[in-house]
Amino acid sequence: SQQGEEDPQALSIQEGENATMNCSYKTSINNLQWYRQNSGRGLVHLILIRSNEREKHSGRLRVTLDTSKKSSSLLITASRAADTASYFCATDAGGYQKVTFGTGTKLQVIP
Amino acid sequence: SAVISQKPSRDICQRGTSLTIQCQVDSQVTMMFWYRQQPGQSLTLIATANQGSEATYESGFVIDKFPISRPNLTFSTLTVSNMSPEDSSIYLCSVVDRSSYEQYFGPGTRLTVT
Numbered sequence: 360s361q362q363g364e365e366d367p368q369a370l371s372i373q374e375g376e377n378a379t380m381n382c383s384y385k386t387s388i389n390n391l392q393w394y395r396q397n398s399g400r401g402l403v404h405l406i407l408i409r410s411n412e413r414e415k416h417s418g419r420l421r422v423t424l425d426t427s428k429k430s431s432s433l434l435i436t437a438s439r440a441a442d443t444a445s446y447f448c449a450t451d452a453g454g455y456q457k458v459t460f461g462t463g464t465k466l467q468v469i470p
Numbered sequence: 471s472a473v474i475s476q477k478p479s480r481d482i483c484q485r486g487t488s489l490t491i492q493c494q495v496d497s498q499v500t501m502m503f504w505y506r507q508q509p510g511q512s513l514t515l516i517a518t519a520n521q522g523s524e525a526t527y528e529s530g531f532v533i534d535k536f537p538i539s540r541p542n543l544t545f546s547t548l549t550v551s552n553m554s555p556e557d558s559s560i561y562l563c564s565v566v567d568r569s570s571y572e573q574y575f576g577p578g579t580r581l582t583v584t
Contacts, residue, residue: 390571401562401577402513404471407570447512451571457503458573460513
């Protein structure tokens with residue numbers, strides 16, 4: 360079963376606009392990670408945010424975490440056509456360090 | 471970050487046969503994870519493979535169907551046994567960076583069962 364749900368399921372924006380994806384999860388976590396996947400290929404690790412962090416930046420990416428609401432958001436600023444991909448959140452809740460994935464958001468950036 | 475390779479990258483197999491997928495990591499890791507991604511779906515954890523012990527399987531996955539070997543700290547194999555079209559998926563192995571807790575994935579093996 361999926362630990363998290365993401366919304367929207369699909370998002371279509373124009374190049375240059377910002378894209379925001381949300382992830383909600385069910386149980387307490389240690390870390391939350393965001394990944395990108397292009398056309399069914401391997402997963403690219405984007406960013407990890409720890410449960411005691413509220414916000415993290417990496418280039419054009421901004422991730423927030425609200426543990427009281429059990430939710431996280433990923434903001435991609437000034438989107439590019441190359442950002443077209445599926446984005447997944449994944450939570451690490453247990454002692455074995457395994458992560459459980461959300462349902463994913465499919466982002467399309469139109470040139 | 472860890473560099474992970476998988477073989478084969480893709481395969482087309484006949485129903486009833488088995489396929490063994492190899493995963494190689496460029497550093498020693500305690501745990502390796504195997505995931506499945508069915509078409510259009512998210513990733514689901516199959517099992518956790520520890521070196522020197524039996525793999526731990528998630529609910530819905532059994533050793534007879536997905537036997538795993540972990541002969542050393544840099545290598546693991548996953549076998550998909552007695553395949554059916556429902557096994558058509560991308561199979562990915564994964565490791566966790568001990569210092570950062572970031573989890574990295576191999577490029578995946580795209581399996582099609584006809």
